[in-house]
Amino acid sequence: MTGMTLLVIAISLTFPATFYLALKNIQTLSDSFKETYAISLYLFPQVEIEEAEKLKKSLSSRESIASLKVIDKSVAMEAFRQRSGFGDALGALDDNPLPIVIEVVPKPDFADPDNIQALVTELQTLPNVEFAQWDMQWLMRLKELIAIARRGALLLGVLLSLGVVLIVGNTIRLELQDRLPKIEIMKILGATHTFIRRPFLYRGFWLGLIGGIWAWLGTLGLYLSLTSPVARLSDLYHSQYSLHFLNFWESVFLLAFSMLISMTGAWLVVTRFLWKLRP
Amino acid sequence: MLQFDDISKHYPDSGDALSHVSFHVERGEMLFVTGHSGAGKSTLLRLTALIERPSRGNIFLNGRNLANMPDRKIPYFRRKIGLIFQDYRLLHDCSVFDNVALPLLISGFDARETARRSRAALGKVGLAGFEKRKPMSLSGGEQQRVGIARAIVTRPPLILADEPTGNLDPDLSIEIMQMFRQFNQRGVTFMIASHNAQLVSRFADRVVHLEKGRLVT
Ligand SMILES: Nc1ncnc2c1ncn2[C@@H]1O[C@H](COP(=O)(O)OP(=O)(O)OP(=O)(O)O)[C@@H](O)[C@H]1O
Ligand SMILES: [Mg+2]
Numbered sequence: 001m002t003g004m005t006l007l008v009i010a011i012s013l014t015f016p017a018t019f020y021l022a023l024k025n026i027q028t029l030s031d032s033f034k035e036t037y038a039i040s041l042y043l044f045p046q047v048e049i050e051e052a053e054k055l056k057k058s059l060s061s062r063e064s065i066a067s068l069k070v071i072d073k074s075v076a077m078e079a080f081r082q083r084s085g086f087g088d089a090l091g092a093l094d095d096n097p098l099p100i101v102i103e104v105v106p107k108p109d110f111a112d113p114d115n116i117q118a119l120v121t122e123l124q125t126l127p128n129v130e131f132a133q134w135d136m137q138w139l140m141r142l143k144e145l146i147a148i149a150r151r152g153a154l155l156l157g158v159l160l161s162l163g164v165v166l167i168v169g170n171t172i173r174l175e176l177q178d179r180l181p182k183i184e185i186m187k188i189l190g191a192t193h194t195f196i197r198r199p200f201l202y203r204g205f206w207l208g209l210i211g212g213i214w215a216w217l218g219t220l221g222l223y224l225s226l227t228s229p230v231a232r233l234s235d236l237y238h239s240q241y242s243l244h245f246l247n248f249w250e251s252v253f254l255l256a257f258s259m260l261i262s263m264t265g266a267w268l269v270v271t272r273f274l275w276k277l278r279p
Numbered sequence: 280m281l282q283f284d285d286i287s288k289h290y291p292d293s294g295d296a297l298s299h300v301s302f303h304v305e306r307g308e309m310l311f312v313t314g315h316s317g318a319g320k321s322t323l324l325r326l327t328a329l330i331e332r333p334s335r336g337n338i339f340l341n342g343r344n345l346a347n348m349p350d351r352k353i354p355y356f357r358r359k360i361g362l363i364f365q366d367y368r369l370l371h372d373c374s375v376f377d378n379v380a381l382p383l384l385i386s387g388f389d390a391r392e393t394a395r396r397s398r399a400a401l402g403k404v405g406l407a408g409f410e411k412r413k414p415m416s417l418s419g420g421e422q423q424r425v426g427i428a429r430a431i432v433t434r435p436p437l438i439l440a441d442e443p444t445g446n447l448d449p450d451l452s453i454e455i456m457q458m459f460r461q462f463n464q465r466g467v468t469f470m471i472a473s474h475n476a477q478l479v480s481r482f483a484d485r486v487v488h489l490e491k492g493r494l495v496t
Contacts, residue, residue, distance in 0.1 A: 185368050188330060189429075190358035191385045192351075278331070 002207070005171045009211025012164050013258055014218035016157035017246070021219060023150055025243050030142050039120055039134045041102040047128045052100045055128055059102075064110045064119060069103040076101060099130065112140075161261050168207055168265030172200050176273050183277070193274045200270045201263055208262025212255040219246065219254075280306040280437065280468050281327065286336035288322050288492075296322040297492045300336075309459065309469045311479045314489035320472035321365060323489070324439045327470070328362055329353050340437075358386050361430035363440035365472075367422045369414040369429075375401070376410035379428045386433060400428040403458060405451075419446035427455065431462065438462070440471045444478065456482045 043052055049072055056068050076098045104123065106116055116134055123132040176183070183196055223245050230243050246254065281304035288297040297319045304310050312320045325331045327338060329345060338345045348356060369378050379400055383393040401407055404424040414422050423446045430438055438459075444452035456478055463469055473479055479486060488495045 182370050182372075185370060186381070186385065187354070188328070188357065188362060188368065189382045189385055190354045190356075192354045195354075195385060 005167055006211045008167045009164050010214030012160040013215035017219040018222050019153040039104040041132050042130045043100045043128050044130045045099045064106055066107045067105045071101045073098050164261050165265035168262045169269040172266045172269045197270045200266050204263040204266025205259055208259035212258030280304055282339040284337045286333045289334040295492050300494050302487050304470055306468055309463045309484045311483040311486045312472045318489040319492040321441050324441050359435055361435040361438035363426050363430045363443045365441040367426040371414050375412050375425050378425055379432055382433045396432055400432040404428045437468045
């Protein structure tokens with residue numbers, strides 16, 4: 001019975017902990033993209049560098065814009081050559097087919113999706129601009145999704161915690177029924193409810209602590225099983241991204257929370273049980 | 280010390296166990312309650328220990344009306360009385376020592392004092408050396424003596440005993456009663472339910488006789 005209870009506690013808490021961990025990692029990942037909130041203004045191919053600089057100057061006075069950078073054709077070409085692996089084929093071209101690009105980074109406090117979209121539409125209409133592109137729309141959507149998922153995780157956590165309260169309560173109830181004669185004798189000898197309740201609270205404490213440790217280990221197991229595929233994926237994208245596990249305080253919170261809800265379950269059941277017992 | 284004032288106890292499934300019982304127990308007295316089986320002796324003791332509440336009437340302990348005692352104060356009240364039960368009420372998964380030590384543990388005595396007093400109480404009932412045994416492995420009389428040791432271990436001023444010698448042979452019964460008498464001489468008040476006429480006539484200061492829940496004098 002104890003093993004079963006511990007398992008249920010562990011599983012009930014592994015779910016929200018893992019969910020939380022996943023969200024935390026996605027959040028860190030999306031934060032690492034922050035500097036790439038930039039809008040790229042692709043100028044017409046025939047536009048020369050002087051005109052591009054002029055455009056940059058005219059834009060720099062805008063309040064919504066944090067920084068601007070002109071990327072010349074040759075620089076863009078070099079970057080493309082290095083990244084794409086089409087180096088030789090590109091060398092065969094006489095003319096540089098790439099346009100000048102101006103990178104516009106909006107001010108962070110301005111960077112919500114609606115504002116940026118409005119800015120993009122406006123920049124699009126400027127002379128010399130062929131088109132404006134903002135390819136971080138998905139990032140904004142991701143942020144919204146994270147917010148929703150976080151609410152979902154919270155709800156899941158609350159429900160599963162209630163489950164823990166119930167399962168611990170049920171375990172303690174069975175033990176109480178087992179020890180009813182003993183409890184009655186203790187009451188007759190003058191034991192207070194606090195005295196009778198104490199060992200059951202300890203029981204709840206240990207169930208919570210051990211169940212919490214199991215949940216921590218379960219979360220660690222899931223985490224470890226994901227680190228190497230993620231590392232490989234990250235390598236593939238030349239990214240330094242790596243997964244983070246629960247930090248010290250998050251781990252402490254998991255254990256403390258597990259003990260708290262488990263003791264709550266024990267306390268509720270014992271108190272109700274003693275209350276129904278005749279004095 | 281104890282005063283019963285027009286006590287009645289009605290059980291839904293068996294009718295009146297006690298009706299209109301009034302008497303009192305003097306401090307330092309050794310009072311016996313007698314009567315046939317089913318007369319209401321155990322019921323009277325249960326009401327006194329507040330294990331049950333009377334249907335009618337009041338019980339006063341040192342002038343204090345027990346009917347007014349709130350449930351949360353009952354534990355502290357019970358620590359001041361020693362209870363000996365007809366069916367012993369021992370914990371069968373605990374050793375003899377742990378059984379006797381339990382009231383001290385409940386009252387918050389430290390381990391050393393608990394051990395000292397428990398051993399002394401077991402010695403007094405002639406069970407020295409039985410500490411590690413389990414109640415199940417003891418004879419009825421030995422279990423009864425464990426119950427007595429548990430009742431006297433806190434040195435309560437009032438002891439309520441329900442057939443304390445019901446399972447003991449005559450010699451041992453007399454020994455136990457003599458022990459009670461010794462406590463009594465040191466000021467402990469006893470209220471003992473018994474139908475052992477010999478013991479009653481030899482040890483009772485006073486007798487209260489019940490017949491079908493009514494007091495007969
Ligand atoms: N919990 C109970 N519920 C219903 N009836 C009860 C209960 N306890 C006692 N009675 C009834 O009350 C009456 C008195 O019982 P009690 O146990 O006080 O008798 P007693 O004098 O102690 O008898 P004995 O000498 O056999 O121990 C009996 O008729 C019994 O059936
Ligand atoms: Mg009886």
